[in-house]
Amino acid sequence: MEIAADRVDGVLVLSPQGRLDSHNSPELEQRALLEIGGGTKRLVIDLSAIDYISSAGLRVFLAVAKKLKEPPGRLVLCGMAPSVRQIFDLAGFTPIFAIEAGRETAQVRAAAS
Secondary structure, X not given: OOEEEEEXXXXXXXXXXXXXXXXXXXXXXXXXXHHHHOOOOEEEXXXXXXXXXXXXXXXXXXXXXXXXXXXXXXXXXXXXXXXXXHHHHHHOOOOOOEEEOOHHHHHHHHHHO
């Protein structure tokens, strides 16, 4: 899995590509937790290049959100394809996370808190 990273105004944007399943979700989780451990408190995960997400992929977001609660931080998800959004909805995760349609609004929301 490729994970592009970009930092803008103190907000780190991680952009994984492909599938987020049991085989490659640990890579995204490790990368995000490493960044948080290094001091990142504002994180956007851009899912626009994710075409499939499994329960293992969903677990990554719970782990990252939990880790960001310790140093008060902010996680914002963006760019969900309808099929990915449907999985979040069915799992009951939509109300748990800050979700924005586009990357720019997600960055603003992450920086604002």
